[in-house]
Amino acid sequence: MGFLETGAKLEKEEKYVVNKYALLIGTETFNDPAISNLGGVLKDVEKFSTILRDSELSSFEVTSLTNPLLIDARRAISDVCIKAMKDDIVFFYYSGKGVLGADKSFYLLFTDSEYKFQDATCMESEFVLSQFRKSECETFIIVIDTCHSGAFFNNNRGLPKSLVALTAGDENQMAMETEEGGVFTNTIIKGLKSDYIDANRDGKITFSELFDYITQQQSKSTESSYEGSPKKWEWNVDKDLVLFDSPRSVFISYQRQQSDLVEKISQSLIKSGISTFVDTKKIRTGDIWKELLERSIKNARAFIIVLDKEILNSEVADWELETAHKHGVPILPLAVEKVTIPALFQKMYGHYNRMDFDIDKYEYSITTVIEHIKALRVRQPEEVAEDKIADGTR
Structure with a gap:
């Protein structure tokens, strides 16, 4: 017992279906009068959600949080990291306020954040990375559209197995916004809606192709007050990561x-x-x-x-x-x-x-x-x- 008879056929092992999870967070209104409100952030989240849900481009399972409390954002990050398995993909996007702490740590702000009590009421980027490290998932994509976004990896205690990230600028740069949303986010959305971003015309959009497109477009920006230059970050990626399918023209x-x-x-x-x-x-x-x-x-x-x-x-x-x-x-x-x-x-x-x-x-x-x-x-x-x-x- 326990052995197959000679000639018996093994049933085909079921192929694992890769799940793609996207968590999109946008905060534009704040209770603390010391923190100025933003405009267009919720439009950023809505536009990204539409792109990521598109069955022809990406087919992500999308969770969107708009103007959430800190505890709700923490719970959502933990939840997506718990359910994502080894071969899955997690896409994390934040649009809103980003601030630097005294030790150059980077904080994301939420509706109930208080500028005076950053450690207690804001989310240090290390919390996000800590949840990624604990997850069974091995592939993470991060997009941060805030001021000082290049500081996201400051003072981290380790990185997940593999990740790629795009930030609106370095740790000292501001991120430009309009009523239609962040300039950085709008550039990404514009690229994903066209097929010009697909440089080699293979029907796929890779991380490098997306970054190259963003830098080309940002250099042409007519926003005179825009000071940032997008940055890309890669960790333990052995080949150019395919992010999306290119829209069919x-x-x-x-x-x-x-x-x-x-x-x-x-x-x-x-x-x-x-x-x-x-x-x-x-x-x-x-x-x-x-x-x-x-x-x-x-x-x-x-x-x-x-x-x-x-x-x-x-x-x-x-x-x-x-x-x-x-x-x-x-x-x-x-x-x-x-x-x-x-x-x-x-x-x-x-x-x-x-x-x-x-x-x-x-x-x-x-x-x-x-x-x-x-x-x-x-x-x-x-x-x-x-x-x-x-x-x-x-």
Whole structure:
């Protein structure tokens, strides 16, 4: 007893599903009159929550605390660290007030914090790290948007097994805020909503790609009073950590004489929540353009080809269209002028519905395009294979 008979099959071991937990804390109002209130912090939390819950980008289980008491914040941190297992991921975000103690320790402030009694009523960052160290979880992501945020790791008594962190600045720098939230947080959110952040076009956003994007954008900031420069922190990370999936863009194939129209279409799509890929913006100096274009098309949500007389003679556009077809990307031909479609083109791609895009009725035309894109689904691999057999491409 206790042994399997010869030839008996072991049942397959169930694969562990990695859980991703996010704890988002934002504090903008304080009971102590000695602590000034903030504006836009709760918007920071709401925007981050939306991004982290997005099933296409990250699918985190999100817990949000807004203007919590100190005890509630401590309990929430302990709770997420208790339930997270070894292979899980914990994302910790705080937006609000951060202050330095006399010994350079860093404190997070909450609604009931009192400036005069920091040790008793504020949360030392070491408490957060102590809970991380006790947790079975081995991967932590930390984002801190406060003044003096670079002091988060001061006077720590040890770090968890593995972590990456982003702070709005170093321990001596202020963090800029607007009515729409922190400049640092808004930069991150803007990047995660676009696919420009995905430098190598592999459909994944890594820690390094996110930090590179933030530093580039912060250096262009028009906020004259912004003094901070974002900092990144890594501990015991043996490879670039993948944080999120990149949002899937609509790839737009066009000829240069349509640049102004394509820019207008692109901006309209972005305003409606649809990310776009336009190669004049996304292909950078030194990039291996064909490899990047193929990755971009393969990962695209949809492929728009702007049909005019010139594009039908373009070898590059023909290759882009063929690549989209090969990878099963939904194709939307937009005819912006009267064109005669060649027989071969009609044979290969005639089953895609062509849309006449009336420039004189732009709002109507772009609304139709947006509705069409939002209704699209990506074809399954077996459907792509059937098309290849039918049109003789395999």
